[in-house]
Amino acid sequence: MKYLLLLISACTAFSQTNPIITSWLQNTTVTGSYYMKNNPTAISNNIKANVQLVRYSANNVYVSSNGIPSYPTGPFQDGNPSQAQSQNGIYRFPLKALKNEGTPVKTTMGNIGLFINGVALFDSRDGVSWNNAQQRVVGGPIMGKGDGIWNRDAIVAERIGFDCSKGHPAMGNYHHHQNPSAFKLDKKVIYDVCSLYDAEGLYAINPAVHSPLIGFAYDGFPVYGAYGFKNADGTGGIVRMQSGYRLRSITERTLYANGTDVTDGPPVNGTYPLGYFNEDYEFISHPGEDDYMDIHNGRFCITPEYPNGTYAYFCTVDEQWNSAFPYAVGPTFYGSIVAAKVNQVSEPVETYTATTSVQELNSNAFTIFFASNDLLIIQANDLIKERVNIMLYDLRGNEVGNAILEQGSTISHIDCSLMYDGVYALRISNGNKTYQQEFFIKRK
Numbered sequence: 183m184k185y186l187l188l189l190i191s192a193c194t195a196f197s198q199t200n201p202i203i204t205s206w207l208q209n210t211t212v213t214g215s216y217y218m219k220n221n222p223t224a225i226s227n228n229i230k231a232n233v234q235l236v237r238y239s240a241n242n243v244y245v246s247s248n249g250i251p252s253y254p255t256g257p258f259q260d261g262n263p264s265q266a267q268s269q270n271g272i273y274r275f276p277l278k279a280l281k282n283e284g285t286p287v288k289t290t291m292g293n294i295g296l297f298i299n300g301v302a303l304f305d306s307r308d309g310v311s312w313n314n315a316q317q318r319v320v321g322g323p324i325m326g327k328g329d330g331i332w333n334r335d336a337i338v339a340e341r342i343g344f345d346c347s348k349g350h351p352a353m354g355n356y357h358h359h360q361n362p363s364a365f366k367l368d369k370k371v372i373y374d375v376c377s378l379y380d381a382e383g384l385y386a387i388n389p390a391v392h393s394p395l396i397g398f399a400y401d402g403f404p405v406y407g408a409y410g411f412k413n414a415d416g417t418g419g420i421v422r423m424q425s426g427y428r429l430r431s432i433t434e435r436t437l438y439a440n441g442t443d444v445t446d447g448p449p450v451n452g453t454y455p456l457g458y459f460n461e462d463y464e465f466i467s468h469p470g471e472d473d474y475m476d477i478h479n480g481r482f483c484i485t486p487e488y489p490n491g492t493y494a495y496f497c498t499v500d501e502q503w504n505s506a507f508p509y510a511v512g513p514t515f516y517g518s519i520v521a522a523k524v525n526q527v528s529e530p531v532e533t534y535t536a537t538t539s540v541q542e543l544n545s546n547a548f549t550i551f552f553a554s555n556d557l558l559i560i561q562a563n564d565l566i567k568e569r570v571n572i573m574l575y576d577l578r579g580n581e582v583g584n585a586i587l588e589q590g591s592t593i594s595h596i597d598c599s600l601m602y603d604g605v606y607a608l609r610i611s612n613g614n615k616t617y618q619q620e621f622f623i624k625r626k
Contacts, residue, residue, distance in 0.1 A: 200238075200243075200277060201395060201404060201487040201488065202243050202275055202276075202277060202279075202398055202402065202404075203236060203238050203243050203277070203534050204536070204537075205298050205395050205398075205404075205487070206232075206233040206236050206245055206298050206300070206536075207232040207233055207252075207298050207299045207300075207589045207590045208232065208234070208235075208236060208536045209230060209231055209232040209233065209234065209252070209589065210230060210234055211230070212230070212231050212232070212252055212569075212588050213226050213227065213228050213229055213230055213231060213250075214226070214227050214229050214230075214231040214248075214250035214251060214252065214254075214255065214266065215227060215254045215255075216254055216255045216256040216257075216265055216266060217254050217255070217256045217257050217345070217379050218256070218257060219256075219257040219259065220257075220378070222378050222380075224254040227250065227265070227266070229248050229250045229266075229267075229268045230248055230250070231248070231250045231251055231252040231299070231300075231588075231590070232247070232250075232251070232252055232299045232300055232589065232590050233245055233246065233247045233298070233299065233300040234246050234247060234248070234300075235533070236533070236534040236536075237527060237531040237532065237534065238277065238531060238532055238534060239277075239529050239530060239531045239532075240277075241276065241277055241278075242274050242275065242276060242277060242529070243274070243275050243276075243277055243534075244272055244273070244274055244275075244524075244527050244531060245272070245273045245275065245296060245300065246271070246272050246273075247269070247271055247273070247296070247299075247300025247301075248270060248271070248300065249266070249268065249271060249300055249301055249302055249355060249356055249357075250266055250268065250300070250301070250356065251266075251299050251300075251301050251347070251349075251356070251384065251590060251591075252299065252588040252589060252590040252591045253347055253380075253382035253383060253384070253590065253591040253592070254345075254380070254382060255345055255347070255349065255351070255356055256345050257345065257375075257379075258344070258345060258350050258351070259342050259343065259375065260340070260342045260343035262343050262350060262351065264351045264352075264353060264354050265351065266351050266354065266356035267351070267354030267355070267356075269302075269354075269355055271300075271523050272524050272525070272526065272527065273296055273521065273522070273523055273524070274520075274521060274522055274523075274524050274527075275296075275398055275400075275402050275520075275521045276520045276521065277402075278402070279401055279403045279492075279493070279517050279518075280401075280402075280517055280518050281493065281516065281517055281518070282401070282515065282517050282518045282519075286478070286514035286516075287514060287515045287518075287519050288512075288513060288514050288515075289305035289511060289512040289513055289514065289515060291304075291305075291307065291309055292304065292352075292355075293355075293357070293400070293523065294399060294400050294511055294512070294515075295397055295398055295399040295400050295405060295521075296397055296398060297358065297362060297384060297396055297397035297405075298384075298395065298396055298397055298398075298590075299384055299590040301349070301356060301357060301358060301362070301384075302355055302356065302357035302358075303357065303358060303359075303397055303399070303405065303510060303511065304336070304352075304357045304358070304359045305359065305508070305509075305510075305511065305512045305513065306335055306336060306359060306460055306507060306508045306509050306512055306513070307333045307334065307335070307336055307460060308321075308322075308334050308335070308336035308339060308340050309321045309322050309352075310322060310325070310328060310334040310339065311328030311329055311330050311331065311332055311333045311334060311459075312328055312329055312331065312332035312334075312435075312447045312448060312459070313326070313327070313328045313329055314329055314331075314445050314446060314447070317448075319334055321334070329445055331444050331445050331447065331461070332435055332447035332448075332459045332461055333460045333461065334459060334460075335457060335458060335459060335460050335462075335507070336359045337359055337360055337505050337507070337509060338455075338457055338458055339458065341372075341373050342373075344365075344373070344375070345375060345379075346364050346365055346366065346375050346376040346379050346380065346381060346382055346383070347362055347363070347364060347384070348360055348362060348363065348364070348365060348383065348505070349362065358510075359509055359510070360497065360505040360509040360510060361387075361407065361497035361498075361499055361505055361509070361510070362383050362384040362497075363383040363384070363385060363386055363387050363407075363503075363592075364376055364381035364382055364383040364386070364592070365381075366381035367381050367383075367386055367387065367503075367561075368387075368499075368502060368503040368504055369501075369502045369503045370502035370503070370504060372504055380593045380595075381561070381592070381593055382592055382593055383592055384396055384565065384590055384591075384592075385407060385562075385564055385565035385566075385592065386561065386562055386563050386564060386592050387407065387408050387499070387503055388409070388563045388564045389409055389420065390420060390546065391409070391420060391564065392406075392409060392410055392411060392420055392485065392486055393406050393407025393408050393409040393410060393496070393497075394406070394407055394564060394565035395485070395486075395487050396497070398521075399495055399511045399515060399517070399521075400515070400519050400520075400521035400522070401515045401516060401517030401518055401519050401520070401521065402517060402520065402521060403480070403492065403493045403494060403495060403516060403517050404485070404487070404488070404492060404494045404495070405494070405495045405496070405497065405510060405511065406423075406485065406494055406495065406496050406497070407496070407497055407565075408422060408423060408496065408497055408499045408503070409421065409422055410423050410473075410483065410485065410494075410496060411483065411484065411485075412472060412473050413472045413473075414482060414483040414491075415483075415484060416483070416484035416485075416489075418472075421473050422473070422499065422501070423473055423475060423496035423498055424474045424475065424498065424506075425474075425475055425498040425506040425507060425508065426465050426466055426467065426468060426474050426475050426476060426477065426479075427463040427464065427465050427466070427506075427507050427508060428463065428464060428466055429456050429457055429462055429463060429464075430456070430462055430463065430464045432450060432456070432462070433449060433450050434446075434449050434450070435447030435448060435449065435450070435459070435461070435462075438461060439461070439463070439464035439465070447459060447461075450462075457507075460507070460508075460513065463507050463508075465477050475495075475496060475498060476516075477514065478495070478511065478512065478514055478515060478516040479495055479496065479498060479508050479509075479510065479511060479512060480493055480494055480495035480496060480511075480516055481493070481494065481496075482494075493516050495510060495511045495516075497509065497510045498510075546563065547562065547563055547564065547610075547617065548560055548561060548562055548563060548610065548617075549561040549563060550608065550619065550621065552598070552623075553595070556597065556598050556599035557595045557596070557597060557598065558574070558595060558598050558608075559593065559594075559595050560572055560585065560587065560593065560594045560595065560596075560608075560610070561592060561593050562591075562592040562593070565590075566587055566588070566589050566590065566591060566592065567589055568589050568612045568613070568614075569586060569587070569588055569589055569613075570586070570587040570594075570610055570611065570612050571584070571586060571610070571611050571612070571613075572584060572585040572586065572587060572594055572596065572608065572609070572610050573608070573609045573610075573611075574596050574598075574606055574607070574608055575606065575607045575608075575609065576601075576604070576606055576607075577604065577605055577606075582601060582606070583597065583598065583601070584596070598623060601623060602623075603622075603623050603624050604622070604623060605620055605621070605622055605623075606620070606621060606622075606623060607619070607620050608620075608621065
């Protein structure tokens, strides 16, 4: 009995510091929502968002999630009839991720990881590939099967099917292939789906701070956003993490980048431009340049959550913040694949209860502005880990408006159409930290 108590005590202490236990956005009350095409009012789907339960044993952590984000999903303007549906999943991850010392394992179709809001992470492919015999791309649930040699890039080919948060469902399984931030917040906007809908996402890119830990790959190693410490030892300031991959200089698709002779794909042309297939890229090593990612799209480095260092993947973007191949994880894993979706938990576990947030709230944490329709917009500049309450007061101290910014979302707004011109105070609080800012409403 004494040994059992010591074991439980050790596991409990470990849970307070292990990011693969503590980083998930837990929620048991807030439900998700979705947009219908041409309707900017989100509709509740009555499915609980983010992660509902986190449990852990001496070796594993079990994450229970419906796979639904707190930000609205949709619309999917490529005619996708599916909406995000509950996955009712239990995902087992290793508490200790291990480097794969053998042949690297290729990423697979479907889930290759999980974001901290319980949403699935997919690799760079979309299940469609070139079929040389038919001289066309085929794949998916009803299109037959391609050769699997020249694999279509999801980010290029499926862009019109992504929502504002750069995600879409596959047979109801909502997922991201790439950095889960809003198209509208990129420096160069390459898709205008956000013009009618809120610029939502899991987090907003902030070049001034180390990007947050936003998920875990199926080998148990963390996935971060687009920015990190320039040097792997945590020095050098904050810089954009750069992909080690670049487009090949080819006009014909007959060989892989390593020289392997493969079944031909289509020539590079207007229909199949360079970058349309994953195999159009080649990896270039950058010795001594820590801000370039390795062949798996990660590196060993110090991060805020891992002060002693860890291998970590980064969601790479280019200088315009547009997603850069291979986008998150891949085309192979760094570690040994032990994570999986399981039917049940079949070992003794402890339940992890999330602690109160100590997230800083200051003038750099939010961008506040008026829209043309008299909406006061509050846009988070990073990841919101806990629910944030937003209150608007007049000079007499009367509350004249309020809103909520849910964990794992980035935008909220207050209707000011009935308010008089004058000075107001905006108070933002997460229950532990409070930030207040005065501003002036003046209409033309």
